[in-house]
Amino acid sequence: MDQRLTDAGAPQSSENPSSGAKPSGTSGTLTLEVTGMHCGGCVRRAETALSEMPGTTAARVNLATRRAEIDHDGSLTPDMAAARLAEAGYPASETTLVLEIDGATCGSCAARIEGALRAVPGVEEAGFNLANSTARARVLTGAVTPEALIRAVEAAGYGAQEALSGASAAEQAEARQAAEAKGLKRDTLIAGALSLPVVVLAMGGHVFPAFHHWVAMNIGMTASNVVQFLLTTLVLAWPGARFFRMGLPTLRHLAPDMNALVVLGTSAAWAFSTVATFAPALLPEGAAHVYFEAAAVIVTLILAGRWMEARARGQASAAIRRLAGLQVREALLQAPDGTLSSVRVSALEPGDLIALRPGDRLPVDGVVTEGSSDIDESMVTGEPIPATRRPGDPVIGGTVNGAGALVMRATATGGDTMLSRIMQAVDEAQGAKLPVQNLVDRVAQVFVPAVILAALVTFVAWLAFGGGFGNAVVASVSVLVVACPCAMGLAVPVSIMVGTGRASELGVLFRRGDALQKLRDVRVVAFDKTGTLTLGKPALSGVMAEGDEDAALALLAALESRSEHPIAHAIVSAAQERGLDLPEVEEVKAISGEGLTGRSEGSELRIGNRDFLTVPLPQALAEQAAEWEGTGATVLYAQRDAQVLAVLSVSDVIREEAPRIIAALKAQGLRPAMVTGDSEAAARHVGAALGIEMIRAGVKPMDKAAAVEDLRAEGGPVAFAGDGINDAPALAAADVGVAMGSGTDIAMEAAEVVLVGGDLRGVPTALELSRRTMANIRQNLFWAFAYNVALIPVAAGLLTLWDGPLLSPMLASAAMAASSVLVVTNALRLRRVQQALQ
Structure with a gap:
């Protein structure tokens, strides 16, 4: 799609x-x-x-x-x-x-x-x-x-x-959020300035009785009420107009929302107070009290809450803006004659040569063609240690070049770069809906009409039980204001935004937001072996020679240096790491399926499989070779002239962090497993080294999905981590597929989670983020629902049955605003999640 x-x-x-x-x-x-x-x-x-x-x-x-x-x-x-x-x-x-x-x-x-x-x-x-x-x-x-x-x-x-999409979308979102916060700040300050005199006139006498007498003697209570009327009307018509613009249409469509509750609550308080001020005879005897301060303060406090909420939401969506900030607008294009010209990054195409100066941010993905430098990839992969990049090494757009000058050839531009794909995936994950959100939305849809009904019941109950018309108005207005479903609507999506955003900063890319919920329930974590638990490239793991080991290795590395086979590279790399000087070799020939032959200093050299030897193998070397073969390693046999020179073992190297990761998964009560197409011997050797007991070896690519089904039947929901095309069926079949970012595009498309830097520590990090995010959502939902369950009866006047106070509409509006801010602030705690096994 x-x-x-x-x-x-x-x-x-x-x-x-x-x-x-x-x-x-x-x-x-x-x-x-x-x-x-x-x-x-x-x-x-x-x-x-x-x-x-x-x-x-x-x-x-x-x-x-x-x-x-x-x-x-x-x-x-x-x-x-x-x-x-x-x-x-x-x-x-x-x-x-x-x-x-x-x-x-x-x-x-x-x-x-x-x-x-x-x-x-x-x-x-x-x-x-x-x-x-x-x-x-x-x-x-x-x-x-x-x-x-x-x-x-x-x-x-x-x-x-x-x-919009990409950087433009991030810029648009940032501008919109900034404008929203700025507008709310302005309206809050205006509403506060207009409401303050209303509160002083209405409530000052309760705090300082002398002030009440001063107002009565110098201003007059009627004039005071008129001033409150004018200021409150201005609050509702100016900064409070946004509630009426959005709330009245929902009432007209018989689909009231939170704005409708504010409209009903403030309008009721304002209308009752207006009648009490200008036509008190229309009200029951003794009921002509004014509540202008309630209407004005409700608007002010809700605006203040939305202002704080908007600022907090801006922090929640900071991850996508931070990623957009990594994009470069211009690059130095190198022409075939070596001349440089500055061009817009949008004009670059795959194959273009790009010059990078020290400190430059890489504009697109590519491959180094000239130079050597350390590249800071932490902003994309989450790995804090700079990576050394030389000719032939891949580099990622958005990372920062170190002290060296480089020339790179673009391999992916525009929306095909890794950074663009990460931004797209983060954006989609942050916009995803978890299954739990559907229940919340259904509750919220009927909640507002239920609150309006509760307010009417409260009003009638106060009148029926002789509580007085004024108290009936206060209690019903408090119910309308306190029961805002804002916190319910924010409880799930804001946690997803922060959780997936933090994950991207740690090099864990949730391609689908619902993977957060599914990953929490995983009980079996299965890994592919080659390229996932191991580095995926052969390395020399053992040498046993008849005589000087280093001399034998140098001679064989010189012979293998003429071959492009991965095993040959492993032998040459081992010799280079030991600092050995390679002698001259000549007449090198490759014998398909068997090995290499050549000559050095007059001696004939041979290296290959055991059948390639033309002389008997000494007992000691034969025993060592058998031991290596028992671990699944590839064993090479070498001879010089008519004498066996050495035996060598080449095997895939287990990732350094793999043992700690498997141990950490076990400590969390999870069952690690391995599904690999490699031999039983190789799989058992790696499994024994890592402590993995659930092993499925010799599995063909088309059978890996069935192996995942078996693991699910045996142990419960399965997460599968792999990197190759052959892992795609297993990634798709697993409850949650985790692809190594260093793997193939097909594997990453089949997975719900991608470890951008190919760092295996991302597996426990993703699990931790899933658990923490879902726990955060549960906390938010608890407080959102518990808040309404607890405060609606209080607002209706339940405490008055035990001579307690009647909740003021002002306090109700403050509590409502605080609930939304609490939910967003709680979600922001996810930004403190750290990478596992640092």
Whole structure:
């Protein structure tokens, strides 16, 4: 599935004015992008399948554009056409459209926005994230335009616009959040300045009785009430207008949200006080009290809470902005003649040569062609130690060159670079919905109407039991204000944002947000061997010679230096690490399937498998070779002239951190396992060294998925970590697939979690982040629900049954604002999670 927004929002051509968003019952043309077609026969079958659908008047399928156009009488929907294409074997392609939403403030808003999006024909799935105000819709490509989704959201009472992607999206989000925080700060200060005199006039006499007498003597109580009326009206009409702009439409649509609760609560307090000020005779005797300060302070405190919440949410989404800040805008392009010119990074193409000065940030992914330098990759991979890069070594865009000058050849540009893919994955993970969020949204959707009903019941109960009209108003207003579902709506998405953002900083990339929840339940952690538990490249693990070991190794390394085989590289590297001087060799020949021959200083040299020897093997060397073969190592036999020279073992090296990681998993109550296509001997040797008892060896790639199923049946939910193409079936079959970032693209596409730097410590780090994030979500949900369960009865006046106080609407609004701030602040604690086994 293509997730890039650039592929999702192409406008319909003038020849196809209709889209999937067109109301059913109106004739028109549907357009879908079709996959799986390879020839004219495919086109005919697809056209036939579409033409036979009831309601179709004509169908055209274009092989070149992979597009199907279906003229219909109005009874056809995109979903029906897509289902028919899938039955014919040509599924319609899907893409994801992203919208920025304005005016959504609580969990009930999320449910309404998602419902409006899902109602658009051609939308397969939709989700809204309150923490970053973005909605994602998975749609049939070509059937739905961003404009159709925007219209649906606007019809539901919210603003919407198409989101940008990449660095532009991050800049847009940062600018939007900054503008939101700035506007809330301004409105909070204005509301505070206007509310302060109201509070002083209304409450000052309760604190200082002399002040009440001073107001009565010098201003007059009626004049004081009029001043409070004017200032409170100004608060509601100016900084508080945002609540009415967003709340009144939801009341009109009979779908009230948090803004509606504020509108009802402040309007009730203001209206009652206004009548008490200008027409007290309309009220019951003794009930003509004013509560202007409640209406003014409710607006002020809720604005203050939203201001603090906006600032905290800005910190929660800092990860994606930090990644965007790693992108470079200009690069030094090196021409074939060596001249340098400054070009925009967007103009670079794979194959371009780019010059890097000391301290430069790398513009794109590539391979070093000239020079040597240490590269700081910590901002992308999470690895704090700079990596030395020489000609032939890969480098990552967004990392920082050290003290050396380099020339690199671009291998990936634009959206294909690792940094762009990380940004896209982080953005999608932060916008994901966990299964638990669906329950929260359903509760929030009915919660606001329930609160309004509770406020009415409270009002009637106070009147019925003789509590007085004024107390009935105060209690019902307090219920409306205190029971805001904001904290419910934020509880899950803000934790996902912070958790996945922190993960990306530690080199753990959650490609899907729901992997956070699934990873918590994992009980078996299975690993591929080669390239995952081991380094994935052979190294010399043993030498036994008849005579001087170093001299024998130098001679054999000189012979192997003429070969490109990985085992030859291992022998040459071992000699270089020992600082050995290699003698001259000549007449080197490779004998396929057997080994190498050559001459040095008049002697004939041979190295290869045991059958390649032409002389008997001494007993001591034979015993050592047998021991090495028992561990699964590759054993090489060498002779010089008519005498055995040495035996060597070459094996894959276990990663240095692997033993500690396996031990840490066991300490957490998890069962480590190994699934490998390598021999039983090699697998058992590595398993014994690491303490892994659950081993599946000699498994073919197509059988790895079945091996994962066996492990699941034996031990419970499985996470599988691998790096190769042969691991893709197991990664897809596991409950959570974890791909090594140093592995293949196919493996990474099949996995839900990617370890960007290929650091195996990312496995326990991902598990820890999953547990901490889910625990954080549970805490947030507990406090969000517990807060409402506890405070709604208090606001209704429960404490007065035991001569306790009646909760003031001012305190109710402060408690409501504090609940949202508490949830976001609690989520920000996830930013302190550290990499496992540092």
